[in-house]
Amino acid sequence: MVAGCVFCEYNDPKAVVYDDERYFAIIDPEPINPHHVLVIPKEHYEDFIQLPQDLLAHLFQVVQRLSRAVRTVSKPLAIMHLTDDDVARMGYNLVAPPGSPASRAKINLPPGRAPGYYPPP
Numbered sequence: 001m002v003a004g005c006v007f008c009e010y011n012d013p014k015a016v017v018y019d020d021e022r023y024f025a026i027i028d029p030e031p032i033n034p035h036h037v038l039v040i041p042k043e044h045y046e047d048f049i050q051l052p053q054d055l056l057a058h059l060f061q062v063v064q065r066l067s068r069a070v071r072t073v074s075k076p077l078a079i080m081h082l083t084d085d086d087v088a089r090m091g092y093n094l095v096a097p098p099g100s101p102a103s104r105a106k107i108n109l110p111p112g113r114a115p116g117y118y119p120p121p
């Protein structure tokens, strides 16, 4: 646990959409689109490169499972989207941006949307 790390200190059970012994996933508090999910290792790693090999296979099993879930729940809203690729992107930082307060390995699963489909906040 790293003091000051928002994910080490995460405590909003309402936002948790997945939980197992090594990973949890939440709805991003600052989503790119609705249903934007973050998959986060429970143990703190600064970035993807530091993740131990034995966590990687399980990570991508979780990512695939949650990608299916994001696709399922976001599809009814994606009426302007012209493909089935509702989960258009999966992203992570290979290394943490310098000085980033959110230096923490995590996978982003933001649903894809047609540009302008959602009005700006």
Ligand SMILES: [Zn+2]
Pocket (backbone or CB within 6 Å): 001, 002, 005, 006, 007, 008, 009, 044, 045, 104
């Ligand atoms: Zn942390």
